[in-house]
Amino acid sequence: MFEVENLQVSYGQSQVIHDISFKVDKNETLAIMGRNGMGKTTLFKSLMGILPSQADKVSIAGVSVGGMESHQRVANGIAYVPQGRMIFSNLTVQENIETGLQVSKMKSIPDEIFALFPVLHDMRHRKGGNLSGGQQQQLAIARALVTNPKVLLLDEPTEGIQPSIIKDIAKVLNEIRKMREITIIVSEQVLSFTMEIADRIIVIEKGKFIHEDMRADVDAAMIKKYLTV
Numbered sequence: 001m002f003e004v005e006n007l008q009v010s011y012g013q014s015q016v017i018h019d020i021s022f023k024v025d026k027n028e029t030l031a032i033m034g035r036n037g038m039g040k041t042t043l044f045k046s047l048m049g050i051l052p053s054q055a056d057k058v059s060i061a062g063v064s065v066g067g068m069e070s071h072q073r074v075a076n077g078i079a080y081v082p083q084g085r086m087i088f089s090n091l092t093v094q095e096n097i098e099t100g101l102q103v104s105k106m107k108s109i110p111d112e113i114f115a116l117f118p119v120l121h122d123m124r125h126r127k128g129g130n131l132s133g134g135q136q137q138q139l140a141i142a143r144a145l146v147t148n149p150k151v152l153l154l155d156e157p158t159e160g161i162q163p164s165i166i167k168d169i170a171k172v173l174n175e176i177r178k179m180r181e182i183t184i185i186v187s188e189q190v191l192s193f194t195m196e197i198a199d200r201i202i203v204i205e206k207g208k209f210i211h212e213d214m215r216a217d218v219d220a221a222m223i224k225k226y227l228t229v
């Protein structure tokens with residue numbers, strides 16, 4: 001469904017992503033795990049068209065999006081929940097979600113979104129900046145979901161979030177997958193979280209994929225070794 005072949009990304013002379021290729025199916029969740037600075041954010045930004053990159057192929061459901069601008073990629077079904085969430089602090093919760101609606105051409109926020117995130121419904125008139133980290137993460141996911149994506153990218157969604165809320169986010173991602181049958185790709189450093197949501201785990205190191213396991217075959221000690229210095 002989502003296919004990437006030979007992706008390369010550089011900052012000036014310095015190449016950060018080296019020849020990455022992968023495929024993720026519809027209704028599959030892939031976790032890309034690696035320490036700080038290994039290239040996860042760079043990978044996601046390039047897939048979104050926020051950073052320039054070179055690739056033989058980047059396609060969503062058979063449509064090549066590799067040469068497209070960010071907004072065109074979004075219109076073709078890829079959505080992004082950035083690291084740090086990047087919600088608009090001066091807009092209300094409802095207004096934040098509505099910024100995603102323009103893409104899907106829906107007039108109002110579907111009930112399904114508030115059913116997934118009841119706390120966002122309760123807080124819909126509050127400013128985004130007044131939410132807790134966990135609530136902001138939910139808001140960022142809701143804003144991405146209303147674009148009706150086929151592929152949802154989440155960059156370190158558990159960063160700075162307390163353990164009980166991390167569990168809620170895992171639950172919601174599993175529900176989203178069941179409801180929408182979408183492809184989810186998440187970058188992470190927290191193995192207990194990815195073990196709850198991912199079908200497959202890939203380890204990234206210095207911009208290369210160096211290890212891959214189906215969840216059932218994961219050797220936790222080995223992955224943890226990759227995640228610690």
Ligand SMILES: Nc1ncnc2c1ncn2[C@@H]1O[C@H](COP(=O)(O)OP(=O)(O)OP(=O)(O)O)[C@@H](O)[C@H]1O
Pocket residue numbers: 011016034035036037038039040041042043083156
């Ligand atoms: N704007 C930039 N200019 C030059 N080099 C950069 C830039 N942004 C990131 N890098 C470098 O690219 C490499 C990958 O960084 P990236 O942020 O993608 O890693 P990451 O795995 O997402 O880590 P983190 O979780 O800390 O964000 C690092 O060596 C980083 O120093």
